[in-house]
Amino acid sequence: GQNIDQPTEMTATEGAIVQINCTYQTSGFNGLFWYQQHAGEAPTFLSYNVLDGLEEKGRFSSFLSRSKGYSYLLLKELQMKDSASYLCAVSGQAGTALIFGKGTTLSVSS
């Protein structure tokens, strides 16, 4: 079976750092994605990991450990506009649909 777990909700304050964890169990693995989604809008791509390690892109970083079936998204210098849902998604096989976790709703307060 396929299972992707991430926390339902998280809160943080402006300027802080937050880490959103994701664990997965899938029948295959061809990469892990993080997407940001604001209410009523389509998801937007944040990061892609296929090899173990950390990928950094500005204020956002994503980490992957394939042996542990684990990833995290790290958001630094939080801003109010970062309040959104963050979706962890796995590609089980090239050419197939991404499978999404339930998403983590992040609320950033001043």
Added chain:
Amino acid sequence: GAVVSQHPSWVICKSGTSVKIECRSLDFQATTMFWYRQFPKQSLMLMATSNEGSKATYEQGVEKDKFLINHASLTLSTLTVTSAHPEDSSFYICSVLGHRNTEAFFGQGTRLTVV
């Protein structure tokens, strides 16, 4: 990345009527498109895989006779919600895979409200 256009962005229809949603890949040919559904405060659930020139592949629990998918060209897939009911009210969104055949690019989504 791929540019995906979805239309309409929102629609309100009466119970029992049918609604067609279009998904276009604007800058490259997509042999495969995916249709997802998202209920409020929930994640994207894959409904079906749309294959150009052949029948769509539906996920378990999705009624193929209710959610008709047509992928007649390499740039267009349509989802028709037939005999819509209030419980079909949801956010429907299509996606295509990019040139690496892994990353998903999404249309803008369609907010369907059945009254």
